[in-house]
Amino acid sequence: xxxxxxxxxxxxxxxxxxxxxxxxxxxxxxxxxxxxxxxxxxxxxxxxxxxxxxxxxxxxxxxxxxxxxxxxxxxxxxxxxxxxxxxxxxxxxxxxxxxxxxxxxxxxxxxxxxxxxxxxxxxxxxxxxxxxxxxxxxxxxxxxxxxxxxxxxxxxxxxxxxxxxxxxxxxxxxxxxxxxxxxxxxxxxxxxxxxxxxxxxxxxxxxxxxxxxxxxxxxxxxxxxxxxxxxxxxxxxxxxxxxxxxxxxxxxxxxxxxxxxxxxxxxxxxxxxxxxxxxxxxxxxxxxxxxxxxxxxxxxxxxxxxxxxxxxxxxxxxxxxxxxxxxxxxxxxxxxxxxxxxxxxxxxxxxxxxxxxxxxxxxxxxxxxxxxxxxxxxxxxxxxxxxxxxxxxxxxxxxxxxxxxxxxxxxxxxxxxxxxxxxxxxxxxxxxxxxxxxxxxxxxxxxxxxxxxxxxxxxxxxxxxxxxxxxxxxxxxxxxxxxxxxxxxxxxxxxx
Amino acid sequence: xxxxxxxxxxxxxxxxxxxxxxxxxxxxxxxxxxxxxxxxxxxxxxxxxxxxxxxxxxxxxxxxxxxxxxxxxxxxxxxxxxxxxxxxxxxxxxxxxxxxxxxxxxxxxxxxxxxxxxxxxxxxxxxxxxxxxxxxxxxxxxxxxxxxxxxxxxxxxxxxxxxxxxxxxxxxxxxxxxxxxxxxxxxxxxxxxxxxxxxxxxxxxxxxxxxxxxxxxxxxxxxxxxxxxxxxxxxxxxxxxxxxxxxxxxxxxxxxxxxxxxxxxxxxxxxxxxxxxxxxxxxxxxxxxxxxxxxxxxxxxxxxxxxxxxxxxxxxxxxxxxxxxxxxxxxxxxxxxxxxxxxxxxxxxxxxxxxxxxxxxxxxxxxxxxxxxxxxxxxxxxxxxxxxxxxxxxxxxxxxxxxxxxxxxxxxxxxxxxxxxxxxxxxxxxxxxxxxxxxxxxxxxxxxxxxxxxxxxxxxxxxxxxxxxxxxxxxxxxxxxxxxxxxxxxxxxxxx
Numbered sequence: 001x002x003x004x005x006x007x008x009x010x011x012x013x014x015x016x017x018x019x020x021x022x023x024x025x026x027x028x029x030x031x032x033x034x035x036x037x038x039x040x041x042x043x044x045x046x047x048x049x050x051x052x053x054x055x056x057x058x059x060x061x062x063x064x065x066x067x068x069x070x071x072x073x074x075x076x077x078x079x080x081x082x083x084x085x086x087x088x089x090x091x092x093x094x095x096x097x098x099x100x101x102x103x104x105x106x107x108x109x110x111x112x113x114x115x116x117x118x119x120x121x122x123x124x125x126x127x128x129x130x131x132x133x134x135x136x137x138x139x140x141x142x143x144x145x146x147x148x149x150x151x152x153x154x155x156x157x158x159x160x161x162x163x164x165x166x167x168x169x170x171x172x173x174x175x176x177x178x179x180x181x182x183x184x185x186x187x188x189x190x191x192x193x194x195x196x197x198x199x200x201x202x203x204x205x206x207x208x209x210x211x212x213x214x215x216x217x218x219x220x221x222x223x224x225x226x227x228x229x230x231x232x233x234x235x236x237x238x239x240x241x242x243x244x245x246x247x248x249x250x251x252x253x254x255x256x257x258x259x260x261x262x263x264x265x266x267x268x269x270x271x272x273x274x275x276x277x278x279x280x281x282x283x284x285x286x287x288x289x290x291x292x293x294x295x296x297x298x299x300x301x302x303x304x305x306x307x308x309x310x311x312x313x314x315x316x317x318x319x320x321x322x323x324x325x326x327x328x329x330x331x332x333x334x335x336x337x338x339x340x341x342x343x344x345x346x347x348x349x350x351x352x353x354x355x356x357x358x359x360x361x362x363x364x365x366x367x368x369x370x371x372x373x374x375x376x377x378x379x380x381x382x383x384x385x386x387x388x389x390x391x392x393x394x395x396x397x398x399x400x401x402x403x404x405x406x407x408x409x410x411x412x413x414x415x416x417x418x419x420x421x422x423x424x425x426x427x428x429x430x431x432x433x434x435x436x437x438x439x440x441x442x443x444x445x446x447x448x449x450x451x452x453x454x455x456x457x458x459x460x461x462x463x464x465x466x467x468x469x470x471x472x473x474x475x476x477x478x479x480x481x482x483x484x485x486x487x488x489x490x491x492x493x494x495x496x
Numbered sequence: 497x498x499x500x501x502x503x504x505x506x507x508x509x510x511x512x513x514x515x516x517x518x519x520x521x522x523x524x525x526x527x528x529x530x531x532x533x534x535x536x537x538x539x540x541x542x543x544x545x546x547x548x549x550x551x552x553x554x555x556x557x558x559x560x561x562x563x564x565x566x567x568x569x570x571x572x573x574x575x576x577x578x579x580x581x582x583x584x585x586x587x588x589x590x591x592x593x594x595x596x597x598x599x600x601x602x603x604x605x606x607x608x609x610x611x612x613x614x615x616x617x618x619x620x621x622x623x624x625x626x627x628x629x630x631x632x633x634x635x636x637x638x639x640x641x642x643x644x645x646x647x648x649x650x651x652x653x654x655x656x657x658x659x660x661x662x663x664x665x666x667x668x669x670x671x672x673x674x675x676x677x678x679x680x681x682x683x684x685x686x687x688x689x690x691x692x693x694x695x696x697x698x699x700x701x702x703x704x705x706x707x708x709x710x711x712x713x714x715x716x717x718x719x720x721x722x723x724x725x726x727x728x729x730x731x732x733x734x735x736x737x738x739x740x741x742x743x744x745x746x747x748x749x750x751x752x753x754x755x756x757x758x759x760x761x762x763x764x765x766x767x768x769x770x771x772x773x774x775x776x777x778x779x780x781x782x783x784x785x786x787x788x789x790x791x792x793x794x795x796x797x798x799x800x801x802x803x804x805x806x807x808x809x810x811x812x813x814x815x816x817x818x819x820x821x822x823x824x825x826x827x828x829x830x831x832x833x834x835x836x837x838x839x840x841x842x843x844x845x846x847x848x849x850x851x852x853x854x855x856x857x858x859x860x861x862x863x864x865x866x867x868x869x870x871x872x873x874x875x876x877x878x879x880x881x882x883x884x885x886x887x888x889x890x891x892x893x894x895x896x897x898x899x900x901x902x903x904x905x906x907x908x909x910x911x912x913x914x915x916x917x918x919x920x921x922x923x924x925x926x927x928x929x930x931x932x933x934x935x936x937x938x939x940x941x942x943x944x945x946x947x948x949x950x951x952x953x954x955x956x957x958x959x960x961x962x963x964x965x966x967x968x969x970x971x972x973x974x975x976x977x978x979x980x981x982x983x984x985x986x987x988x989x990x991x992x
Binding site (some may be wrong): 015038221 | 510511516518519522524525526529530532533534535536537538539541542544545546549713714715716717718720730731732734742808985
């Protein structure tokens with residue numbers, strides 16, 4: 001009886017956190033979609049004010065006792081929420097306020113400098129801006145680690161329950177398996193699609209229809225259009241995703257839709273009765289990325305997917321898509337070309353870019369690598385892992401925004417997502433049948449049902465490694481992913 | 497020196513209020529424009545949470561001393577902000593929390609019941625729902641009045657500085673002058689425009705271009721489309737307005753654009769350096785309505801306006817607008833037809849609907865009229881003021897949402913806005929020239945400049961009656977409005 005009262009206090013408190021997060025997401029979504037230029041400054045202060053109110057609410061000392069009591073609850077959902085709450089409160093209280101402010105300022109300066117220095121290939125200015133930012137991030141990592149490993153403390157912000165000691169051997173094995181594959185496959189794939197133009201409005205119409213087809217509920221969400229595709233949770237029952245439109249290339253819109261659709265359907269599949277609690281969200285970024293990559297790479301790169309979508313494209317783009325068959329789309333999509341820029345990379349080489357960044361950022365935090373030496377180390381690593389040299393500094397160490405914003409510990413979650421997605425695809429094939437066959441015979445619904453049951457409905461009841469172990473029947477390994485690459489990109493398997 | 501520190505405390509505190517108001521407006525704008533059906537419940541709790549945080553922040557006791565000090569400031573902007581802050585804090589502290597909650601619940605129930613009962617003409621159910629709500633509103637009024645007049649305390653929420661004793665004689669004089677006019681003018685105006693269809697997208701394109709033409713800054717705002725036109729301030733530099741589109745009638749879109757454009761340009765013209773303070777907003781709803789009505793009725797109903805817009809309409813609606821001249825638009829617009837429903841009424845009869853409601857709601861609050869007797873009293877008043885009887889209860893006392901939501905004291909602000917607008921139009925004519933001539937020779941810019949200087953730039957430095965006195969050179973009277981009606985609707989002045 002006493003615990004019921006305490007749970008009520010905790011639930012109300014978490015409800016306010018959920019409302020503030022949802023409100024901030026509405027402000028961010030609007031900023032990406034509709035906000036006029038003149039609103040940028042005010043939107044920034046509104047978001048800061050909401051963040052400050054959230055911080056104060058998160059640390060409300062009145063919750064100390066109720067949370068300690070609920071952490072011992074026999075109800076697994078309540079216990080998980082309390083565990084996450086205590087973790088988030090510990091994190092928030094470990095970093096002193098003046099360090100939080102200094103980080104925010106250095107991060108803004110870092111991003112602003114990066115935006116100017118990158119197009120100018122001005123490495124020196126960039127290094128000068130990130131040097132103090134990385135020093136502050138190391139301080140933050142040390143404070144968060146509370147005696148533990150500083151890099152792990154950063155990784156834990158994005159991928160709770162996963163440590164560098166778990167990631168490093170996995171990534172080493174992945175690099176060793178992928179590098180020979182890249183040598184074999186570089187240059188694979190078919191010719192590009194006709195340059196169009198592929199009508200913008202028709203692309204958005206195809207995107208909305210495809211979202212509904214894979215299972216995104218449009219009565220509880222919106223498909224929008226932005227320069228950079230994104231998914232946001234604006235609250236229970238309101239999930240927004242956006243795709244991009246390039247009138248010379250419809251694949252860009254469709255693949256971004258599948259990727260964001262995977263994130264968005266995860267959001268829609270979280271257990272409704274727990275949505276206003278901390279356990280009612282995804283446990284990690286890697287877990288989230290497993291869903292986006294599942295739909296993008298394990299559904300969207302199959303022949304069956306294009307057999308299904310092809311007739312719709314023929315109708316939507318008369319005169320442009322005439323005569324294109326499923327295999328034309330699939331082969332144009334599944335091209336392998338080693339290149340310096342991560343975000344333009346194909347699926348085969350992509351993780352080598354992540355592995356390089358993970359190794360380097362680990363060394364930045366341990367102190368083994370000085371920011372001044374980062375550009376050279378980046379070039380060396382690219383030569384070693386990918387066998388190429390960036391054509392210009394802008395396409396080397398400076399290419400991503402992450403480090404310039406003080407975001408370290410985030411990169412590994414991309415590759416974890418890829419590995420998780422491949423393992424889930426194998427498990428789905430075991431459980432409901434080969435994905436091509438399922439798509440041809442029943443459409444995407446059985447695949448979504450599999451993910452709903454094994455992943456979405458479990459929220460953050462357990463951390464990502466355990467969640468994936470339960471859903472796939474084993475510890476994470478590189479094998480399913482390597483097998484997927486071999487199946488998808490090997491020239492002999494061009495028709496599945 | 498001491499006061500500088502206190503002002504900083506007050507300014508920071510008001511900045512947070514401004515951020516919370518802006519954030520809530522973003523949530524509301526999104527709700528009206530993009531939100532999927534599934535998001536409604538969460539959006540409601542998010543808005544409640546923001547309102548609760550705002551309430552707590554508003555009453556922060558740490559501001560007692562700084563506000564008292566700043567109220568005595570020699571800086572008129574600082575003193576005005578402190579005066580408004582103290583007023584808002586007094587209001588918020590006078591109504592007990594359990595009454596606030598009871599009102600919110602009764603209001604939700606009232607609106608829900610109204611939505612069902614009105615289409616069914618179910619007066620009995622409606623009266624049953626509003627009876628407790630009106631009792632609670634009387635309690636609220638008494639608490640707010642703190643010994644003063646309860647109805648004035650409600651009116652003061654929307655129209656600070658204006659009392660029923662000021663409004664009643666003005667409205668009596670207005671009724672006496674308008675009723676004979678209605679008898680003369682009923683039936684005036686030209687034939688309707690062709691039924692079209694007037695292309696929806698072309699209407700929105702005309703609306704955006706018209707917004708820019710009258711002076712709305714699209715780099716600091718958005719023109720959207722909603723079922724019910726609205727203007728919202730999402731923060732300094734971000735003003736959103738929406739219009740409606742009826743494919744059978746382009747006038748509806750254009751007039752709503754002018755109306756909301758007037759509100760929106762007021763928002764954009766508020767003094768930027770005071771936007772995060774309480775004095776940096778409009779002083780009352782009547783003042784705001786004066787701006788919407790200025791553009792809608794004193795610009796939009798002139799021949800010169802349609803001479804200016806006509807060519808654009810001919811281009812935007814080929815085949816539909818062919819052969820229509822400025823006077824065809826103007827005469828189709830300026831029709832007078834007495835009818836029971838306020839929101840469908842013409843400009844001549846509109847204020848009689850408001851006068852009726854003001855008299856009745858005053859009696860509801862004094863206790864002179866029981867809610868059960870409201871439907872009959874409404875019918876009697878309509879017969880007396882407008883000479884007609886509603887065809888059905890849905891078009892009688894139940895027609896508006898206001899009373900069903902517990903909103904009393906709001907109606908008079910519509911008519912005050914109309915009177916203020918007419919006085920401002922006369923003052924503009926004196927200062928910059930007859931409006932038709934100005935529009936023909938220089939376009940709308942000199943009119944906006946006049947409003948910017950006399951109204952917008954002054955924020956809430958003074959209350960609305962003083963603001964209007966300063967801008968028009970005299971106390972408010974019905975004469976400018978009556979003269980405007982005679983000029984605009986008299987058949988002999990059909991060409992100006």
